Amino acid sequence: MSTTYRPLTETDAVAYVKERGFFPRDAALTCREIGDGNLNLVFHLVDPKSGQSLILKQALPYARVVGESWPLTLDRARIEAEALRIEGELAPGLVPKVIHYDADLALTVMEDLSDHIVMRKGLMARTVYPRFAEHMATFLARTLFFTSDLYLSPEEKKAKQRAFINPEMCKITEDLVFSHPYYNADTNHFNPLIRDAVEALWQNGALKREVARLKEAFMTKAQALIHGDLHTGSIMVKADSTKVIDPEFAFYGPMGFDPGAVFANLLLSYASHEGHTPNEAERRDFQAWLLETIEAIWRGFAEQFAELWAEHVKDEMWNAPGYREAYLRAVLQDAVGFAGCKMMRRVIGLAHVADLETIPDPAVRATCEKLALAIGQALVLRRETVQRIEDLTALVRDVAAE
Ligand code: SR1
Ligand code: MG
Incomplete structure (x- = not known):
């Protein structure tokens, strides 16, 4: 998959996590975009066979709540991934675990908190x-x-x-x-x-x-x-x-x-x-x-x-x-x-x-x-x-x- 930035679809998100080995290649993953905040895409990925699940969060180059007329820096994905890493070290157990950060696609793969x-x-x-x-x-x-x-x-x-x-x-x-x-x-x-x-x-x-x-x-x-x-x-x-x-x-x-x-x-x-x-x-x-x-x-x-x-x-x-x-x-x-x-x-x-x-x-x-x-x-x-x-x-x- 190209690493030039583009917003992912649900199909892209499935391919991304499989290509990087977060799930088996043959897993029949389900994926839903569940973002309900003001800014980002949030994909919920589940392997129904193993029960394993992850969140893939991707920054959009604009504020989702307003639309493309409000451009917004993708650097916020880096800020978020780095802040989560620091907070996780300082306050263990009180933030989601960061599994992977991709600067090109402005996305972070992290622990699924669907039980919260x-x-x-x-x-x-x-x-x-x-x-x-x-x-x-x-x-x-x-x-x-x-x-x-x-x-x-x-x-x-x-x-x-x-x-x-x-x-x-x-x-x-x-x-x-x-x-x-x-x-x-x-x-x-x-x-x-x-x-x-x-x-x-x-x-x-x-x-x-x-x-x-x-x-x-x-x-x-x-x-x-x-x-x-x-x-x-x-x-x-x-x-x-x-x-x-x-x-x-x-x-x-x-x-x-x-x-x-x-x-x-x-x-x-x-x-x-x-x-x-x-x-x-x-x-x-x-x-x-x-x-x-x-x-x-x-x-x-x-x-x-x-x-x-x-x-x-x-x-x-x-x-x-x-x-x-x-x-x-x-x-x-x-x-x-x-x-x-x-x-x-x-x-x-x-x-x-x-x-x-x-x-x-x-x-x-x-x-x-x-x-x-x-x-x-x-x-x-x-x-x-x-x-x-x-x-x-x-x-x-x-x-x-x-
Ligand atoms: C355009 S962003 C609007 C608000 O959503 C965020 O959660 C912040 O609170 C921001 O002010
Ligand atoms: Mg927010």
């Missing part, structure tokens, strides 16, 4: 994942600490930073998360029933100033190799297992962006259940679990991060009295602000979330979307009042009670 489900779908069904907080805390603490200046030498850190320069994917985030939702941009779309709330947000100078500060932090605060798009569609779960997928937006950015993305998506679920779950007791129970999960992720993250710091940080200055506590507090406040931006973009901007979009009645959906906007604005505007994770969850409860 996309976390967003699980949350929509109000499924509780008892080990998720512990797994996510470990993923965040280990990937962020070990790729930062706290652990690496300045030379090692800068070499990694260079390898993960990812300008086109960062530009998507700069536009879709930190710019377009805050003015009447062409890429935006939203429920007509919330137009008043959206226009009020566009008029809110204080909010826009704070989002601008967060945008600058996203663009300049090169603290660690971050996943860069850690929403609940980038997490696969089952009761006792969590796998973080899709790090194609990875780059050296602010640590708080990753926990912020997780918090935002748990809070979008929180807001959506005002519409999905009319039974008050069931709704309250699940929303309480979502807030407890946010608290448990942060506590686990901060505890493990502090342990790694105590064990590995030798630099005199990083060990100045009170610096570690101040560092973690700043990461928390960044996470809260980024979470707010990520909630608002999913209501107003180009890419929405199924949690809200699947609420059939537009009036009920509008109630949930307004709650998500209100929580998002409060998180951005009041993030510097958050000293402990309980301050964040109290803020959410206050806004929800208004």
Whole structure:
């Protein structure tokens, strides 16, 4: 098969994995293209005889959600494969195994996670994942600490930073998360029933100033190799297992962006259940679990991060009295602000979330979307009042009670 780039068909994908020896030549493979994200092709390949299965993920040279009018770098496949390899070493068992990367075809062959489900779908069904907080805390603490200046030498850190320069994917985030939702941009779309709330947000100078500060932090605060798009569609779960997928937006950015993305998506679920779950007791129970999960992720993250710091940080200055506590507090406040931006973009901007979009009645959906906007604005505007994770969850409860 030619190695010049071209998007594969299902037939091509079968030929590719057989030619490279991932399945026997005579295997009667089934192959389905199952990509439901915004950007890529994803082929699910199964040998029904042996039960063996694999995923082949290929980047398209454009954003799938928009079409060929939005060209997009194929280098994101390299970024994703390299980030998965690093994350797999730092956080074993918490990402899919990379089996093969092909730079010419911008594709990665990786472990099939069909026994897991996309976390967003699980949350929509109000499924509780008892080990998720512990797994996510470990993923965040280990990937962020070990790729930062706290652990690496300045030379090692800068070499990694260079390898993960990812300008086109960062530009998507700069536009879709930190710019377009805050003015009447062409890429935006939203429920007509919330137009008043959206226009009020566009008029809110204080909010826009704070989002601008967060945008600058996203663009300049090169603290660690971050996943860069850690929403609940980038997490696969089952009761006792969590796998973080899709790090194609990875780059050296602010640590708080990753926990912020997780918090935002748990809070979008929180807001959506005002519409999905009319039974008050069931709704309250699940929303309480979502807030407890946010608290448990942060506590686990901060505890493990502090342990790694105590064990590995030798630099005199990083060990100045009170610096570690101040560092973690700043990461928390960044996470809260980024979470707010990520909630608002999913209501107003180009890419929405199924949690809200699947609420059939537009009036009920509008109630949930307004709650998500209100929580998002409060998180951005009041993030510097958050000293402990309980301050964040109290803020959410206050806004929800208004
Ligand atoms: C054009 S890409 C839209 C969104 O999908 C990805 O998952 C990122 O969140 C991006 O902002
Ligand atoms: Mg993705």
